[in-house]
Amino acid sequence: MTDQNMTGARAAPDTVRPWDPVVRITHWSIAAAVIANGLITKPGGALHVWIGWAAMAVLATRLLWGLIGPREARFSAFPPDPRAALSHLSDLARGRPREHGSHNPAGAMMAYALWACLVVMIATGLVMTGGKSPVTITEEKAAVAQGDWSKLVEEGDGGSDHEDGGLGDTVEEVHEVVANLMLLLALLHVAGVVAESRALGRNLARGMVTGQRR
Ligand code: HEM
Ligand code: HEM
Numbered sequence: 001m002t003d004q005n006m007t008g009a010r011a012a013p014d015t016v017r018p019w020d021p022v023v024r025i026t027h028w029s030i031a032a033a034v035i036a037n038g039l040i041t042k043p044g045g046a047l048h049v050w051i052g053w054a055a056m057a058v059l060a061t062r063l064l065w066g067l068i069g070p071r072e073a074r075f076s077a078f079p080p081d082p083r084a085a086l087s088h089l090s091d092l093a094r095g096r097p098r099e100h101g102s103h104n105p106a107g108a109m110m111a112y113a114l115w116a117c118l119v120v121m122i123a124t125g126l127v128m129t130g131g132k133s134p135v136t137i138t139e140e141k142a143a144v145a146q147g148d149w150s151k152l153v154e155e156g157d158g159g160s161d162h163e164d165g166g167l168g169d170t171v172e173e174v175h176e177v178v179a180n181l182m183l184l185l186a187l188l189h190v191a192g193v194v195a196e197s198r199a200l201g202r203n204l205a206r207g208m209v210t211g212q213r214r
Helices: 021-040 046-068 082-093 105-128 134-145 167-200 204-210
Strands: none
Touching: 021 046, 021 105, 021 167, 021 204, 046 105, 046 134, 082 105, 082 167, 105 167, 167 204
16 A cells, blocks of 8 residues: 555656546546446436536546646656557566556557547537537426427437438437447456556556555
8 A cells, every 4th residue: 555665666766656636536537427328327318418528527637637747647658659559468468568657558548549439429429419518408308397398309318300311310320339439448448457457466446546556
C-alpha cells in the first residue's frame, strides 16, 4: 500500500508515479457510463441521454487533462504507437512486459480506441436526439405522461422515423455497432489489465482505485 521507493526499491522513484484523482475519477465514471448505457438503461430514454451527456462532460475533462495534467496523465506520456504496442504484447506473451511511466503502449492504444468510440457514441447520440438536452427530453417525457404524445414520438424515444434507410438510419446503425465494439474493446481491455497485472506481479486495477502503483 505504501509508496516508499526511497527505501531501496529497484524502480527509479518516478518511473511509476501514482494516478492522480482526475484520471481515476474520469476512468471509473466513463466505465460506469459505458456499462450503464450499453447494457442497462433504456436505449434513447431520458436516463440514457442524461448519462450520455455526463459522459461527454467527463470525457472533455479527461481530454483537457491530457494536455494540462501531471506528466503521467498527459498524452505525451503515452503516444499512440502501434509498433510499440505490438512489441509490448509480444513481451507480455513471453511474460516479460516492461514497466512504463504511464500506460504501456498497448494500453495506450486501447485508451485511444475507447475514447474514440465514446466520441462517436456521443456525436451519433446527439444527432439522434437533435441536440436536445436531457432536461428538455425529461420535460417532454413528462408531457407524454400527461397524454401529450405529439413531440416525443418523433425523436429521442426510439427514433421511429428512421425506417427509410436515410441518414437517420445510418446514424442509428453506427451508434449501435460502435456501442457493441466499445463493449468488446472494454472486455479486451480488462483481459489486458489482468494479464499485465499477473506478469508484473501487482494489481493494476487497484492502482486505478487508490492511485498507488507501487
Ligand atoms: C455512453 C455511451 C453510450 C452508449 C454505450 C450507448 C449505447 C446505446 C445502445 C446499445 C443503444 C441501442 C441501439 C439499438 O439497438 O438500436 C442506444 C440507443 C440510443 N442512444 Fe445511446 N449510447 C451512448 C450514448 C448516447 C448519447 C450521448 C445519446 C444522446 C445524446 C444517446 C442516445 C441514444 C438514442 C436516442 C438511442 C435510440 C436509438 C434508436 O433506436 O432510435 N446515446 N445507445
Ligand atoms: C467499460 C468499461 C471500461 C472502459 C470504457 C475503460 C476505459 C479505460 C481508459 C480510457 C483508460 C485510460 C485511462 C486514462 O488515461 O484516463 C483505462 C485505463 C485503465 N483501466 Fe479501464 N476501462 C473500463 C473498465 C475497467 C475495469 C473493469 C478495470 C478493472 C479491472 C479497468 C482497469 C483499468 C486500469 C488498471 C487502467 C490503467 C492501466 C495502466 O496501468 O496503464 N478498466 N481504462
